[in-house]
Amino acid sequence: MQYSTRLPPAIFLMGPTASGKSQIALDIAENFPVEIVSVDSAQVYRHLDIGTAKPDPATLIRAPHHLINLIDPNQNYSAALFRSDALNIMHKITQCNKIPLLVGGTMLYFRALQDGLSILPPADKGLRLKLENMANELGWPAMHQKLEELDQETAARIKPTDSQRIQRALEVCYLTQQPMSEILKTPREADFPYCKISIALIPSDRGQLHLRIAERFEAMLNHGLIDEVRSIRQQFSLNMESPSMRCVGYRQTCLYLDNKINSAELHDMGVAATRQLAKRQLTWLRSIKVDEVKEFDCLTSNLTTQVQQFLHAAIEKHSV
Structure with missing residues (x-):
């Protein structure tokens, strides 16, 4: 990777769901002058907490996250809004002599942020x-x-x-x-005034990632995902096509609450949908040029140490 000293650094921490991004981000925040910016199209919704693995209040006190809890479940958000919001937040972070740490699995948002957006007409x-x-x-x-x-x-x-x-x-x-x-093939607006330090957490064993996904979804169910979705639907006018209810886990829970599937099917469909999401995320990550991103095996026991050693060297090289 080549780093420009003319641009402030921004760290991209990417990976599929259940790859451990959130914990690595917290570890980085404790050891580097960074502020976390969420890159997650589900965590922008208020009240969607359990099914989005949103950081709990204690974690947010320990390490504040930007761009979560922005809108209600009956409202809409977009890649264009994310790009604008993220650039504004990143500017404020760098003005405080800190480094934006962008963490998440919504690859469309990462792409919109770094490459810009094609000009499409607004909704009619x-x-x-x-x-x-x-x-x-x-x-x-x-x-x-x-x-x-x-x-x-x-x-x-x-x-x-x-x-x-x-x-x-x-x-x-x-x-x-x-x-x-x-x-979409026309040139995009692509003003991204930062030097990217990109990290991808990639599993060496897809089967182990699938086990993590199953365990995570089971934990969500045990922690009250069904009650969370029931409460959200009581508070807001939503249907199966509402963007918030199309999120992985929420769509399947809606089917369960509508008596269209049973609890065993909810579990199996939720796990399967999360696996498909992880597959799409990994496909996108594999499409990035090798020299543009540093890959780490998210299953390794010393992942935190490896990532932090890399960041120390990358940030030091940037400051030279």
Whole structure:
């Protein structure tokens, strides 16, 4: 890695779910002049605590986290909002002569932050309502076929049952009169005034990560995930398509509360969905150029020591 002395450093701590990012971040915060910035599309929601593995109040006192508990479960957030919020927070952190430590598994947010965003039109409520009415009549698989006619490249990446992404892709096609895939290929706004020190926690044994995932989801259920989701649904007007309830664990718990699956199915589906999330996260991490990120085996016994030794050398090299 090459570090520029003209730009302030920012640490990216990335990895799949259950790779131990949160604990490593806390260890770093105790030994380096950093402030933690959450890069998690689920932790932005207030009240989503257990299922998002959000740090508890005692941990937040010990190491404050930025960009968690920003909105209510019935509100929306986006990669564009994250980029703006993160850059503002990072500027304040560096003004205090500290280093932003960005920690999380929402790879879209990391990409938006460092590479910028393509210019897509804002949501159009009237058009969305029209598309929803069409979907109610035809079904989302049929809407997916319409998308395939307009934007074959985007349709190939979206499942026929993924209503949210199908709706957005069709909305962009109709508003711009061109495929969303073409718009996404246009140059993005990419002003990122920081020198990245990127760390990826990658498991050497996928099976061990799967065991961690199962144990973690079981712990969430034991700590009250079902009651948490029940309480959230009592407080806010939500449905299965609400972004907050599409989060891994919450969607499956909603199905359980609606008597569509039993407790054993809730467990199995929650674990399976979390495994799929981890698979997508690892695929994204593997796509990063080798010279742009330092990988560590998240299963090794001396992970904390390895990461901190690397950071000491990287930060010292940056300051030279």
